[in-house]
Amino acid sequence: MIRDFGFAEFLFILEGARWTIVLSVLAFVCGGAGGLAVALGRTSNIAPLRWLMMTYIQIFQGTPLLIQLFFVYFGLPLLGFRVDVWIALTIGLSLHASAFLGEIWRGCIEAVPLGQSEAARALGIGYISRMKDVVLPQAFRIALPATISFLVNLIKGTALAALLGLTELTRSGQLMANITFQPMQVYGAVGLVYFMICLPLTYFSARIEKRLNANR
Numbered sequence: 192m193i194r195d196f197g198f199a200e201f202l203f204i205l206e207g208a209r210w211t212i213v214l215s216v217l218a219f220v221c222g223g224a225g226g227l228a229v230a231l232g233r234t235s236n237i238a239p240l241r242w243l244m245m246t247y248i249q250i251f252q253g254t255p256l257l258i259q260l261f262f263v264y265f266g267l268p269l270l271g272f273r274v275d276v277w278i279a280l281t282i283g284l285s286l287h288a289s290a291f292l293g294e295i296w297r298g299c300i301e302a303v304p305l306g307q308s309e310a311a312r313a314l315g316i317g318y319i320s321r322m323k324d325v326v327l328p329q330a331f332r333i334a335l336p337a338t339i340s341f342l343v344n345l346i347k348g349t350a351l352a353a354l355l356g357l358t359e360l361t362r363s364g365q366l367m368a369n370i371t372f373q374p375m376q377v378y379g380a381v382g383l384v385y386f387m388i389c390l391p392l393t394y395f396s397a398r399i400e401k402r403l404n405a406n407r
Contacts, residue, residue, distance in 0.1 A: 196371040201380055207363025208384050214359060215346045217281045222288025222345075229293025231322070234300050244293065251290030257351050259283050264355055280352050284345065291341055299334035300326060339396035343389045360384060 194200075232244035251259065263286075264279040274282070303326050311321040353362035364381035368374040 193372055194370060196367065196373045196376045196380070200367050200371060200377070203367060204360065204363045204377075204380055204384060207358055207360045208388065210357065211346065211349050211352075211360040212388065214277075214280060214284070214349050214352060214357070215342070218284035218288050218349070219342055219345060221281060221285035222292055225285060225289030226292030226296055229289055230296035230300055233293060233297040248290045248294050251287055252294070256283075256287050256348055257354065259287055260351055260355060276352075276355050276357050280349075280355060280357060284349065287348075288341070288345055292338065295337045295341060296330060296334050299330040299337075302333050303329045336396045336400035339392055339399070343392050343396070346389055346392075347385065 229244050229247065232240045233248075235241055260280065260283040263283040264274070264276065267274050267279065267282075307325055307329065308321060311325045316325070349359060350361040352359050353365060356362070358366070360381060364377050368377040371377060
């Protein structure tokens, strides 16, 4: 039965937006943990580890996100691992995020003046304490704008989850467009919700970058 796009249909789209946010948070948190490991590996003194992390980054930066999601969703069952769509999407998006965040944070770690590490080493501070207390806090400050910008792109990238059947924001819009036959109104509403989710993050990123530039 065809019906008009109204408030009830918009609420259904908002329900899908909830799962978009949850998926984005899961991917960003898990990807952030992996990204830190990648960044530390890329800045390590161990050459094989640096090459391994560089290869990992090149694979995930050089292939489309959709292919990566398909590979996880359809590939893991072939290896004997039964995963539902939530687990597959979380793994795929986290691997994707870890590669990009790892490269962002690698650059920020290397942007910290070398003298900081040398002074800490001269004081007898070990590697873990040197990174945790000296280098990473300064690198985090540099990386914050770029990290928030990547989070915005990650949120928009979760739209690909609709192709795997997850009823997130984009999939909710597809269902409503099929019911109402009013795609302009429906996808206009979907775009507006994406915009409202990403706008505060974009504004916050611009403010942080402006403040850091002023401080420099």
